[in-house]
Amino acid sequence: MSLVEVTDLTVEFGTVRAVDGLSLRLEKGAALGLVGESGSGKSTVASALLGLHRGTGARVGGTVKVAGTDVQEASDDELRRLRGGKAAMVFQDPLSSLDPYYAVGDQIAEVYRVHTRAFRRAARARAVDVLNRVGIADAARRARSRPHEFSGGMRQRALIAMALACEPDLLIADEPTTALDVTVQAQILDLLHTLREETGMGLLLVTHDVGVAAESVDDVLVMRHGRAVEHGAAATLLGAPEHAYTRELLGAVPRVDVPRATAGAGAQPAEVVLEAVGMRREFGRGKGAFAAVDDVSVEIRRGETLGIVGESGSGKTTLGRMLVGLLEPTAGEVRHDGRVLSGVNPAVQMVFQDPVSSLNPRRSVGESIADPLRARGERDEGRIRERVGELLERVGLDPAHYDRYPHEFSGGQRQRVGIARALAADPRAIVCDEPVSALDVTTQAQVVALLGELQRELGLALVFVAHDLAVVRQVSDRVAVMRRGRIVEYGPADEVYESPRDPYTQQLLAAVPALDPAVAAERRSARRELASA
Incomplete structure (x- = not known):
């Protein structure tokens, strides 16, 4: 029996079909990468494996079996035993996944007690043990620290430790390295690989980064619009992709x-x-x-x-x-x-990292772009609206979207709005x-191409x-x-x-994910030797 068996899975939210007839298998000890852009349905699949859509209003069809449990037919008690016990999940943002008021060790111990009925002392000892296992130095002391006292990489290690507390058969990692630096990312990916070797657990890695998948998995399943477009061994699929979308995804990396x-x-x-x-x-x-x-x-x-x-x-x-x-x-x-x-x-203008927080959610994007024009003394509303329309068109957006709000745009579109706002001041330099x-690699490539085009045209x-x-x-x-x-x-x-x-530059370059799994394995081996030296 496979560790994970998914047959003809569909997940619908209202009129939107997020997953459309997906089937996959994952054997014990194997690693599968779900790769695709935002909106492809990959995180929805990961949530379906643990029955996280239950009670949300989502309509789920098909069959999902994980570690012998039929997720669709399981009772609430059976699902609770599955989650954290047989299958555990590591989410993208560890800061929002950890309670800011409690020590990290106490949170891990609580998970262990819920599933094993262990005494408090045994649970705390288990928390220290798994923190040590994932590479947290001075684990006994750091177990008493709260999440804000950990770096981003340490928080992600703490989440992995929490997932390992009950020795699950399956670890689901949903974009576990998205916000991390390349060296920390390499450490987390190496850790996942080592843990899989030592424990024999299966790994389902959800990522939009093809390089991260190449570093970590045996097989890759590429998703688009809720469907599987290509599935195969990582070396074969990444080396000679058959589907045009997979080639497009790789070409944008x-x-x-x-x-x-x-x-x-x-x-x-x-x-x-x-x-x-x-x-x-x-x-x-x-x-x-x-x-x-x-x-x-x-x-x-x-x-x-x-x-x-x-x-x-x-x-x-x-x-x-x-x-x-x-x-x-x-x-x-x-x-x-x-x-x-x-x-x-x-x-001298700036384009910020997070367009969600840098745009006022209560104001239309057109009004946000118009701010620099008004700050320069422009008072003619007709002229302002006309200029904003020109800027929206210049960054590849519809001028008619002046009155739309930030939440109505995708991440890449919001970043284009941020660029348009920077251009409104007629800058000579943009930081x-x-x-x-x-952003996903294809959206990333589009934004980078836009910046290059603007640079050439405007100097x-x-x-x-x-x-x-x-x-x-x-x-x-x-x-x-x-x-x-x-x-x-x-x-x-x-x-x-x-x-x-x-040497620091050399270290950074050595940590960049390689698209060739063989090269990735060589680099991982070299990092292990360096760490043990």
Whole structure:
């Protein structure tokens, strides 16, 4: 009997059929990757395996059997025993999955007690054991910490520890590395692989990142519009995809070994538009003060893209905010067109990472785009509406959508709205802070292509802040690698990527997921040897 047997699964929400006739099998100890864009139905399938749609109003058809339990026919008690006992799930956002008021160890212990009826002392010991197993240093002490005291990678490890508490036969991981840096992502993927080897559990990995799937699974099932479009061994499917959609998905994946297709005007001598000189920014006071950015100098020329890469906490976002004027430097200065820039200047705009939080949900997107026009003194509402319509059309949206609200747009469309708002101020430079980190690879490629097109047409200077080295390679003329507030490597993109000098840059590049499972296995082995040395 297979660990997971899904036959002709359908899931409907009102008039929307999110999953349409899907069938799959997963054997004990095997790993299957569900790959597809947002809206493909992959997370809906993962939820159906644990019966999470029960009581939500969703209509579920077909047959779902997990670890011998018929999920559709199971009673509520049987489902409770399945969830966490035989099958466990690790969600995308660990911060929202963990209770902020309770210690991490107590939350893991509670899961263990519910399923095993163990005494409190035994449950706490089990929590420490699984935290240690997933690589949390000083697990006995850290078990008493609350979620906000953990880094993003540690919180994800804690969720995996919680899932492992009852030694499930199946682990479902829903986008477990989406918000993580490449090195932390590599650590989590290595951990999942090691745990599968040691415990023999099955793994269902849900991801929109084809590279993550290549690193982690034996087989891949590609989904689109609720249906399976291709299913096969990871090496075969990723190496020679048969379906046009799979080829499109793979073609959109940014790669560190492919240089930028079209160099910006920065490849030729051009005037410096934006410059940071000796920038330093401190946070905190007294003994608790620390420098998030420490003695950083960069320059960005007209028509050029400067990529700034580094892990969380490297200072790259703080630097970007100082370039825009949203943060005042503790020392050093920002110059625009050779003049010292103080405060916010309309000529330097920003596109933020999360368009949901950067757009007012109570105002139409047209009104949000119009703000910079009104700030410059435009009072003619007809002219404002006409200009906003031009900007919406310029970024690939319908001018008639002026009166729509942010929730009516997809993630990629909302990011286009953010770009349109930045363009409304007629800037000479735009700082993009992780502008595609939350997007699918195809949507990501579209937004990156849009930025490149706007740059060529308008001669914009772009600063592209990201932790994704592959995306930065695709867009940048020059690259600055940041670590602990300082630039450790700086130069033409091709030189930095092809002949990195700093060990930290080498480490970042080695952690980028490989599309070839064989290469991924070699890198994983090398990381293990390095960790045990």
